[in-house]
Amino acid sequence: MYRLYHYPLSPFSRKVRLVLAEKRVEFDLQEVRYWEPEPDMLRRNPAGKIPVLRTQNGFYAESAAICEYLEDLHPDPPLMPQSIEKRYEVRRLNGWFDDKFYREVTEKLLGERVFRKVQGTGYPVSENVKSGLKAIKLHLDYMAELLDQRRWLAGGEMSLADFTAAAHLSCLDYISDVDWNRSATVKDWYAKIKSRPAFRKILADQVPGFQPPPHYADLDF
Amino acid sequence: MYRLYHYPLSPFSRKVRLVLAEKRVEFDLQEVRYWEPEPDMLRRNPAGKIPVLRTQNGFYAESAAICEYLEDLHPDPPLMPQSIEKRYEVRRLNGWFDDKFYREVTEKLLGERVFRKVQGTGYPVSENVKSGLKAIKLHLDYMAELLDQRRWLAGGEMSLADFTAAAHLSCLDYISDVDWNRSATVKDWYAKIKSRPAFRKILADQVPGFQPPPHYADLDF
Known part of the structure; x- marks a missing residue:
């Protein structure tokens, strides 16, 4: 059985979890405090990052290469x-x-509000939070623009792009930073992807010290 | 004919230039001051980033998606x-x-030494330069570790990975930030890839205000 070394509120880990679950590949999870690199972790990935997937081959x-x-390895159901x-x-x-959303939004909001506390690197820098809150609006508008013309983000079929986007948004939703009232189109898209069985475990995630809002796990949010 | 919107010392632009040239796809170059976004640029890429490739289709x-x-479109010669x-x-x-090399090295050295000046965002932050100079050593060592066991970075055949790495290193070599004496293995690898016809135009790049060292364009450096 595969094992995924992950952190619950890492969007890159969530992306791989979603892809594995959507493809019905069996795996278990091992949580890693990746900001405290230790020899075992560097042996698994010299880059010192998560997620890392362990298979029978190594x-x-x-995360993009893993997906x-x-x-390639489990083409059914296809996500490309x-x-x-x-x-x-x-x-x-x-x-x-x-890259863009992560740097402009995820890192600015999740990084400041959660990872600083968890990793003990000080208080949130309010300038960053402000910049993240401004940027997420533009990103939601861009998603709305795409989804006004397409059923899913990259076209007519659900794809890896939807899971990548949903991985980031679900982490931000956990800390109440997504304004779902901004666009009905984006909200509908998220409701669709959130209700997939692959999403279940992610909606059950709990990070000590951070309580998700009630709508986080609600499929009719 | 294709057109690539690029900036000479952008490693991501260089990667696409190398791939196009290696595949003998004809293209011309248009330089873009991407840090001064203007409507035309955002129309070509709403992310406001370079490189952007224009083909007959749009x-x-x-850069990773372009490569x-x-x-897929020009499979010969294969780089995957x-x-x-x-x-x-x-x-x-x-x-x-x-991602990792870019954040730890390229951004820290090229970003501080070149882009701050070109973009008018102040003097280099010496702490960043110091951290970049320290990190590049570890990265060169990691490359040496790989290349001690493999002819090319990803295995027995030259691949996109070699062009990605060479794109970053060539930008840093332009500002004399690569210590080629650190590893003969890495130097040999770079000499091999640098001598490919695809590299010629990159070795002829000139950025006003920044003179490359004599060894930059020398195939026997």
Whole structure:
């Protein structure tokens, strides 16, 4: 059985958890305090980052690479489209969320409000929080723009891009930083993906010291 | 003909330039001062980033997504291996350089020494430069560790991972921040990739106000 070394509020870990669960691959979870690198962790991934997937063949790191690997290894159900143009669009959006959204929003909000406390690196820097709260509005608007023309983020079919986006948003929703009233289209999209069986375990996550809002696990939020 | 919107010392732009040239795809270059976003640029890529590739079908953004797209569209010569395990390793290393190496080294050295001046955001923060100079040593050691066991970074064949790494290192070499004496293995690898025809234009890059060292364009450095 696979094992995923993860942290509950890591969006990159959540992305891999969602992909594994959607593909009905059996795995167990081992929580890692990745900011306290220890030899075992560096042996699994010299980059010192999570998530890391352990299979019978060894250790796999870098969440985007893991997801493509899982797609190659467990193609059913597919989370990458067949057409070259559509595959590009999925990968573009993966990059959008894992890089741009992460830097502008996730890191600014989750980083300041949760990771500083958990990792003991001081109080939230309010300037960063303010900048994250401003940026998430623009990102939700961009998602709404896409979803006004498409059933799912990258096109007509649900794809890895939806799970990448949902992984980030679900972490921010845990700390009440997503204004679902901003766009009915985005809210509908999140309700659809949130109600998938793959999402169940993520909605049950608990991080000591941080209580999610009641709507977090509610499918009719 | 394709057009690439780029900036000469952007490692992400260089990666796409190298892939296009290696695949002998014809393209011209348009330099973009991407830190001064203007409507045209945001129309090409709402993320406001470079590189952006224009083809007859439209605009393509996110360098990792562009490279996979080019691999799908122009498979010959291949820069991705056939085997699932090896493809994973290429993507892991792409992530290593575009994320970890970029944050720990490229951003710290190139960002402080070049982009601050070019973009007019003040003097280099010496703490960042110091941290970048320390980190690049560890990264060169990690590359040496890989290259002691492999002909190319991801395995027996040259791949996208080599171009990703070389794109970052070539930018840092332009500002004399790579100590090639640290590892003969890494130097040999760089000499091999630097001597490919695809590298020629990159070795001819000139950024006003920044003179590359004589060894930068020298194939026998």
